[in-house]
Amino acid sequence: MNSSRAFSTVAALLISFSAAATTLSAADALVVKKIGSGDAHYVVGNGAAVTIVGSGNEVVPEHATLTTGPGAEVYLETFAGAVATIRQNSVVALDEISTGAKRRARLNLKSGEVVSTIDPSKKATTDYAIVTPTGVAAARGTVYAVRVIRDAAGQGNTTVGTLSGIVEIDRGPGLPPLEVPFGQAAVNSAAAQALAALVQSDPTVAADIVGAVQAVATNVASATSATGNAQTSTVELSAVTSAAVAALPNQSATIVSTAIQGATASGATTAQNQNTSSSVLAAITGAAVRAAAVISPQEIGNIVEAATAAATQTGATTGANSNAVSAAVAAIASGAVDAAPNSASAIAQAGAKGIVETQVSNAVAAAKAANPNATPEQLATEANNAANSGTSTAALSTLATAVTGREIAATGQAGSPSANSVGAIVASAVNAGSSAGAGVVTTIISASTTITAPTVNVTITSTPNGSVIDSSAGSTDIHSDATQSVNGRTLTPITTRTTTPTGETKAVTPVPVVILPPLDQDQPVISPARP
Numbered sequence: 001m002n003s004s005r006a007f008s009t010v011a012a013l014l015i016s017f018s019a020a021a022t023t024l025s026a027a028d029a030l031v032v033k034k035i036g037s038g039d040a041h042y043v044v045g046n047g048a049a050v051t052i053v054g055s056g057n058e059v060v061p062e063h064a065t066l067t068t069g070p071g072a073e074v075y076l077e078t079f080a081g082a083v084a085t086i087r088q089n090s091v092v093a094l095d096e097i098s099t100g101a102k103r104r105a106r107l108n109l110k111s112g113e114v115v116s117t118i119d120p121s122k123k124a125t126t127d128y129a130i131v132t133p134t135g136v137a138a139a140r141g142t143v144y145a146v147r148v149i150r151d152a153a154g155q156g157n158t159t160v161g162t163l164s165g166i167v168e169i170d171r172g173p174g175l176p177p178l179e180v181p182f183g184q185a186a187v188n189s190a191a192a193q194a195l196a197a198l199v200q201s202d203p204t205v206a207a208d209i210v211g212a213v214q215a216v217a218t219n220v221a222s223a224t225s226a227t228g229n230a231q232t233s234t235v236e237l238s239a240v241t242s243a244a245v246a247a248l249p250n251q252s253a254t255i256v257s258t259a260i261q262g263a264t265a266s267g268a269t270t271a272q273n274q275n276t277s278s279s280v281l282a283a284i285t286g287a288a289v290r291a292a293a294v295i296s297p298q299e300i301g302n303i304v305e306a307a308t309a310a311a312t313q314t315g316a317t318t319g320a321n322s323n324a325v326s327a328a329v330a331a332i333a334s335g336a337v338d339a340a341p342n343s344a345s346a347i348a349q350a351g352a353k354g355i356v357e358t359q360v361s362n363a364v365a366a367a368k369a370a371n372p373n374a375t376p377e378q379l380a381t382e383a384n385n386a387a388n389s390g391t392s393t394a395a396l397s398t399l400a401t402a403v404t405g406r407e408i409a410a411t412g413q414a415g416s417p418s419a420n421s422v423g424a425i426v427a428s429a430v431n432a433g434s435s436a437g438a439g440v441v442t443t444i445i446s447a448s449t450t451i452t453a454p455t456v457n458v459t460i461t462s463t464p465n466g467s468v469i470d471s472s473a474g475s476t477d478i479h480s481d482a483t484q485s486v487n488g489r490t491l492t493p494i495t496t497r498t499t500t501p502t503g504e505t506k507a508v509t510p511v512p513v514v515i516l517p518p519l520d521q522d523q524p525v526i527s528p529a530r531p
Contacts, residue, residue, distance in 0.1 A: 034053065034073070082226055210255060221263050300343050
């Protein structure tokens with residue numbers, strides 16, 4: 001009797017201990033950030049839906065199913081060092097989350113897309129994987145995207161793309177695991193192929209790749225645990241940018257703009273973030289230029305112009321911000337020339353365009369917003385002031401110095417940037433006839449742009465309808481009036497027209513930044529410390 005009672009007591013204690021151990025090892029996932037105004041919620045079992053608002057202190061319990069609607073993106077920290085970006089229109093079940101000696105997470109992707117960012121310094125204690133209909137995609141310190149698309153019959157088609165590190169897919173009993181190396185992808189667990197080849201066969205993957213760049217950049221800007229320290233985050237974002245440019249060379253400018261705008265969302269051109277931002281800017285630009293130099297050298301100028309425009313888009317014209325703009329320009333130029341020293345001249349010209357045109361665009365947009373009835377002459381004055389402002393002048397001087405210094409260090413001699421004055425570099429850049437690469441012009445400027453070093457002169461000629469097409473060679477017209485058609489192409493209110501040296505007028509649309517879902521312009525949420 002006593003023996004039986006003792007056995008029952010011991011058994012009860014063991015059961016109680018086991019339950020306690022299970023409870024202690026299980027963990028809730030932390031919502032680090034929610035982007036976009038669309039709906040995001042989770043459900044546990046048959047319970048009611050719980051809305052995710054992105055307050056920074058929300059948790060999603062193990063065994064919950066999380067759903068994002070159109071225009072909603074959730075950054076979910078499964079444990080310290082691993083963040084899953086659940087893209088819009090996705091359904092993910094949190095099958096397992098534990099934080100024992102070996103941190104483990106199993107996210108079951110029912111449909112949609114998840115971009116996983118994992119701190120490589122924690123790979124020894126990390127067991128993280130995405131469960132899909134065709135296998136389990138696991139990684140130890142890497143960045144990868146997994147997409148599941150359901151067909152009409154409900155069958156899931158799975159794509160796994162690796163943007164940093166290596167992913168291993170467990171394909172089930174009787175099949176060997178499949179490795180998906182850096183820059184490659186696997187569809188339905190078939191043999192891995194280059195991301196560029198996948199884009200050719202499935203163009204919809206292009207938007208997913210750009211979205212993955214945005215996800216990693218947002219992790220960096222928000223200082224989530226997945227990006228580790230500053231050095232680790234810079235290396236990861238550089239690798240992702242390189243993989244994306246190699247896969248989508250014709251969207252290099254878009255990719256670089258996306259990476260820079262996302263990674264420096266807290267202020268690339270503020271003195272407080274100047275040092276960190278400069279390292280990130282140099283690394284992103286250098287990685288993109290290095291990748292483009294191998295497969296598409298003609299994109300180098302577009303990359304530098306887009307990078308410079310993106311980094312200086314919100315730069316102020318006085319004080320510390322002016323210095324920070326110059327620091328950002330120097331970082332971009334240095335990273336680009338280090339990656340492609342033989343393209344120093346093109347880099348200088350592209351950087352000059354990005355600086356001048358962005359400063360002019362920002363100034364005129366501000367003037368138009370302050371006074372919607374501003375005359376063309378008033379806008380021309382604002383444009384001239386911006387082109388010759390202290391910020392522009394300092395940035396251009398810094399650009400020339402940085403390019404020349406890096407070129408000498410790499411080749412032992414200075415090329416055209418040192419032989420030309422800053423004004424000549426700018427004149428060559430703008431008179432080449434290209435419009436702002438990443439600037440967004442939202443005002444009416446019908447301009448014939450001429451440059452005499454070191455002053456930029458912008459002349460605006462008005463007509464009854466508020467615009468004019470200048471047919472002189474080398475001029476650029478930036479319009480925001482009614483939609484028009486030129487040479488069979490439709491010009492929208494944010495389209496520029498350029499007249500080439502041969503007198504031919506062509507339409508050039510600024511490179512769009514592909515960001516899905518639309519981003520809210522809020523401040524980054526710092527991930528709370530977790531074990």
